[in-house]
Amino acid sequence: MSENQYPPTKPVCQLDADNLYLHQTVADLDPLAADGGYLLPAGCVDTQPPETRAGFAARWLPERAEWQYLPDHRGKTAYRTDDGAEVQVEQVGELPDELTFTPRENVHQTWDAKAKAWVLPPDVAARLKAEQQDEMWEQIKVMRYDNLRHGVYAKSVGKWFQTDDATRLQYLALALESVTGGFKKPINWKTMDNSFLQLTPDLLREIMQTMHDNEQADFSNAEKHKAAMLKAENPLEYDYSGGWTANYEQIEDRETNR
Numbered sequence: 001m002s003e004n005q006y007p008p009t010k011p012v013c014q015l016d017a018d019n020l021y022l023h024q025t026v027a028d029l030d031p032l033a034a035d036g037g038y039l040l041p042a043g044c045v046d047t048q049p050p051e052t053r054a055g056f057a058a059r060w061l062p063e064r065a066e067w068q069y070l071p072d073h074r075g076k077t078a079y080r081t082d083d084g085a086e087v088q089v090e091q092v093g094e095l096p097d098e099l100t101f102t103p104r105e106n107v108h109q110t111w112d113a114k115a116k117a118w119v120l121p122p123d124v125a126a127r128l129k130a131e132q133q134d135e136m137w138e139q140i141k142v143m144r145y146d147n148l149r150h151g152v153y154a155k156s157v158g159k160w161f162q163t164d165d166a167t168r169l170q171y172l173a174l175a176l177e178s179v180t181g182g183f184k185k186p187i188n189w190k191t192m193d194n195s196f197l198q199l200t201p202d203l204l205r206e207i208m209q210t211m212h213d214n215e216q217a218d219f220s221n222a223e224k225h226k227a228a229m230l231k232a233e234n235p236l237e238y239d240y241s242g243g244w245t246a247n248y249e250q251i252e253d254r255e256t257n258r
Contacts, residue, residue: 006036012044013060020092021050021058021067057092071095079103081111084118132235137226140240144222151192151248152210154203160192160248161207168211174204192248214245221245 009026016022027038027046040046050058050067057072073089080087081097084104095101100111102118108128109118120128151160161167177183178201186198225240232238 010038010046011049012038012040012046013049014041015043015045015060017043018092019060019062021060024049059092076101081113084109129235133230136229136235136238136240140222140225140229143240143244144218147244147247148211148215148218150250152207152214153246153248154206154210156206157197157203159195159197160251161189162192163211171204171208171211174199175208178204217245 006029008029010029011024012027014022014025025041025044027040027044030037030039038046045060045062047060047065050069053069055072056069057074058067058069060066061068070092071094072092073095074092076089078087078089078095078099078101079085081100084107086103087099089095089099097113100116104111104118108124109120111117112119149164152163153160174183174187183201183204186200188196189199190196221243224243225238229235229238229240
């Protein structure tokens with residue numbers, strides 16, 4: 001038999017410690033073998049390489065002398081079904097039951113093995129919704145309070161007057177003086193457009209009455225928003241911006257944007 005009858009090398013398949021196919025390499029001709037045997041590198045098998053299948057890894061089954069194809073999620077991010085913790089998949093095969101590729105949306109969800117999905121237990125959902133409703137109601141009340149402290153319009157003079165907490169105390173003090181006869185002469189008073197006019201007892205009563213009317217209107221509007229918000233599927237997404245009494249900042253913004 002001629003030495004040239006056998007090629008000096010032949011392609012073989014390199015496997016890892018778990019018999020998973022890595023790549024092809026070469027085996028050298030055994031110079032001592034008369035029948036053209038080859039010296040296989042460690043971890044190699046003399047067989048045809050496996051077919052390429054996207055998302056699968058090939059494992060050599062020596063007892064059957066064939067390739068087995070297993071799902072290959074190595075390197076992908078998965079999540080523990082007990083606590084939602086993120087892990088990296090390191091093994092081939094089907095994803096274990098304790099892992100999922102679906103991330104948990106929030107810490108309140110639990111894994112439903114039957115549905116294979118994260119779910120929010122009814123009692124937890126009810127508690128969270130009640131907390132969100134309370135939070136939104138506080139925001140509505142803040143809106144009501146703030147809206148009433150950005151001016152009041154007196155129709156008789158066509159001017160806006162301050163309604164912050166400090167000025168409200170001044171109005172109250174003047175009203176008490178008016179009852180006891182102390183406030184009789186007009187007072188030079190600054191309006192919100194920085195102009196001055198004479199504040200009289202009649203004008204003060206108009207301002208305070210309008211403030212009272214606005215408070216009643218905004219109180220009613222807040223309650224309407226609360227009732228609608230409590231019916232909303234997502235309380236924190238409820239829009240409570242409409243229906244409030246006008247204030248000086250709103251009018252000024254409209255004038256500026258004309």
